[in-house]
Amino acid sequence: xxxxxxxxxxxxxxxxxxxxxxxxxxxxxxxxxxxxxxxxxxxxxxxxxxxxxxxxxxxxxxxxxxxxxxxxxxxxxxxxxxxxxxxxxxxxxxxxxxxxxxxxxxxxxxxxxxxxxxxxxxxxxxxxxxxxxxxxxxxxxxxxxxxxxxxxxxxxxxxxxxxxxxxxxxxxxxxxxxxxxxxxxxxxxxxxxxxxxx
Numbered sequence: 001x002x003x004x005x006x007x008x009x010x011x012x013x014x015x016x017x018x019x020x021x022x023x024x025x026x027x028x029x030x031x032x033x034x035x036x037x038x039x040x041x042x043x044x045x046x047x048x049x050x051x052x053x054x055x056x057x058x059x060x061x062x063x064x065x066x067x068x069x070x071x072x073x074x075x076x077x078x079x080x081x082x083x084x085x086x087x088x089x090x091x092x093x094x095x096x097x098x099x100x101x102x103x104x105x106x107x108x109x110x111x112x113x114x115x116x117x118x119x120x121x122x123x124x125x126x127x128x129x130x131x132x133x134x135x136x137x138x139x140x141x142x143x144x145x146x147x148x149x150x151x152x153x154x155x156x157x158x159x160x161x162x163x164x165x166x167x168x169x170x171x172x173x174x175x176x177x178x179x180x181x182x183x184x185x186x187x188x189x190x191x192x193x194x195x196x197x198x
Contacts, residue, residue, distance in 0.1 A: 052085075
């Protein structure tokens with residue numbers, strides 16, 4: 001049987017809503033790897049990242065008829081992943097979050113200037129780590145996370161195979177985890193604080 005081609009994610013979402021399993025597979029094949037890599041930054045476990053990514057895709061299929069995606073599908077996936085990561089972090093750090101909740105009023109009284117300063121300092125730390133990546137891996141990483149391009153789009157622009165792009169993403173993530181390990185908790189907690197304020 002002829003396999004239908006989909007113009008883009010929006011087209012696939014519309015077809016999936018009508019029960020088209022191939023449209024679902026299209027969305028899975030195009031974004032599952034990126035979703036796992038995004039989760040890996042925060043969960044530090046390939047197995048757990050894949051498990052959570054599968055949960056998100058299972059939810060998408062189960063809610064296909066009523067699912068509303070108001071942004072790009074990739075942004076929708078990453079937002080869902082962020083929510084899952086926060087939920088897991090809250091469960092694993094229950095005592096810390098109990099303390100945070102008790103002092104919630106104090107946390108929200110931190111001045112805007114201090115928020116900006118902390119965010120700026122963290123960004124400088126992250127940018128310094130990114131600058132230490134191998135040149136090609138750094139280029140691929142920036143195209144994927146800053147320009148929000150898929151592996152296929154990056155491969156086309158750089159004239160390499162999607163597999164090579166995936167390898168460079170893997171190199172970048174492993175190196176960044178090593179370089180940013182001392183700052184994981186600080187980065188995550190401030191990111192979490194901004195998430196709740198927004």
